[in-house]
Amino acid sequence: MRLDAVVADRVLVGDGVRPATLLLADGVVRSVAPVDHPVTGEVLRVGASSIVLPGVVDTHVHVNEPGRTEWEGFATATRAAALGGVTTLVDMPLNSVPPTTTLAGLVAKRAAADTQLAVDVGLWGGAVPGNLDDLEPLWEAGVFGFKCFLSPSGVDEFPPLDPAGFRAALARVADLGALMVVHAEDADVLDAAPHPPSRAYADFLLSRPDRAETEAVGRVIEGARESGARVHVLHLSSARALDLLADARAEGLAVTVETCPHYLCFDAEALPDAAPAFKCCPPIRDAGNRDALWQGLLQGVVDMVVTDHSPATAAEKGRGDGDLQQAWGGIAGLQVGFTAVVDEARRRGIGPEVVSRWMSRATADLVGLGAKGRIEVGADADLVVLDEAATTDVDVTRLAHRNPISAYDGRSLAGSVTTTVLRGELLHRDEPTQRTGRLLVRPGARGVTQMKQR
Structure with a gap:
């Protein structure tokens, strides 16, 4: 309607x-x-207990289609997004096969998404060893920036950049005026950490120490200083990197950073052992670290919150029968991430309008979508209605993403997304095949016409 x-x-x-x-x-x-x-x-x-907010813009989502659609696909992911108040998402370039590291990979991704979208979707490109010459064609074709890893990604088709490769990719990104988004964990620190087979979450945490993030964040900052490129630190888990980021910002470097609902809502001491639904990389850390991340958000050191929705099949999540070194790392939270952050923020005296700035306006601004993430004249009519008097009881079997696994299963959250509106169209909660979304391209991309003709 x-x-x-x-x-x-x-x-x-x-x-x-x-x-x-x-x-x-x-x-x-x-x-x-x-x-x-x-x-x-x-x-x-809208009723008196509800607030109307701009639709959530989630710039960190792993849809996995084509190639690993059994993990997640565009139809299921965008349906989950719509139910959770997310009206725009930007899909990461890996876990799909082929990855979005070439024009051919971009064509395959767009073809897979076509006609399946319940919400609007943009695409990241990828920076991997050997694809320097692919970056400009991808940028001109409309990707919103480039993702790279400084440590193994977990999939062979998306290898990490070594220090020399990272510097070269940053130089190319700077020449394009593009954005590099970085999975910032240091490979050498990870290799040196203990990682014996174990079902204990405490052992998994020791295998991904804070120093892996601080070392890598330092390298990202140095790369920004050296190249002049815009850089963005993905899914910050360790609050020990906050001072580095604050100093970089004070220096005037173009460095931004995100964190995720699971780092803001969970703490390591309360996590069960042998529960791969809670495994992610970098990991969920202790309660004091969680509190420091909240302070980082309130102080403006952390710019935004995204879900890093990264689901997998039960077989992948259960690999190793509870051995957390073997299980796939990734948390499925696209449908409930916004409500989970609203719930935790409420406990801390923070209103949903503040959460919205972190999860809608800041994320839209990161990728240059000036008509998204805000309610103002001329903006897209993307809206979410949050009923603050209602409760969301998370039942993983009723979530819309493809595989019924989520760290949020069983949680009772204060607040409920009752209505989602995309460009003025009311998205019906009982209509799983509604296809109102569009594929988005970076504003100003010159190669869009040629891509549409391929």
Whole structure:
């Protein structure tokens, strides 16, 4: 159903929450009027316990299609996104086969996504050994930036960059005016850490020490200083890197950083052993570290929150029968990540409008989507309604992502996403085949026409 207006007592307009009537047309917000403004047509009237926020923009999602669609696919991932208030996601270039490291890989990815999308989707490109000459064609074809690893990714078709390769890729990215997003764990530190077979989460944590992140973050910062490239640190887990990042920002370097709901909502001491649903890399750390990440967000050192939704089959997650060194590392949280952060923020006296800035506006700005992640005249009419009086009881068997495994299973979260609107279109929660999403390309990309003709 195409909406003509949304009326609510609490709407996050710009940086403030106020009563408003949003007048919608042609998929955008045409006017922000007083709450008692006359309206006609299809009108969504929002209850007093709910707040209207911009749709979540999740810039770190692993869809895995084509090639590993049994892990996750565009239909299931975007359906989960819509149910969780995510109206735009940007898909990572690895775990699919082929990876998005060449034009051919990009064509395959776009073909797989075509006609399957419940929400809007953009694509990252990848920087791997030997593909320097592929970066410019991918950039011109509309990827939003490039992802690289400084340690093994877990899949053979997406190897990490060594120090020389990282410097060369950063130089090329700087020449393009592009963005490099980095999985920042140091390979040498990881190799030197103990990693015996074990079902104990404490042993897994020792195998991914804080120093692996601090060393790698230091290298990312030095690379930004040396090359002038824009860099972004992915899924920060260790709060010990916060001072490095704050100093880099004070120096004027173009360095941004994200963290994830699982680092903000869980702590290592409370995690069960032999439970691969909680395994991710870098790992969930202790409660003091979690508190420091929250402080990093409030102080502006950490810019944004993304899910890093990285699901796998039961066979992959269960590999090793509870041995956490063997199980696939990745947390499936696309549908509940936003609500989980709202719930934890509430415990800390932080309102959903602040969470929205971290999960909608900041992420949209990272990838240059100026019409996403905000409610203002001219912006896309992408909206999420959060009922703060309701509760979300997470049952993994009722989540929409492909494989019923999630660290959030069994949690009771304060708040519930009740309505999602994409470019003015009400997304029906009981319609699993609704296909209203579009493939997005980087604004200003010159090679889009040629790609469409391939």
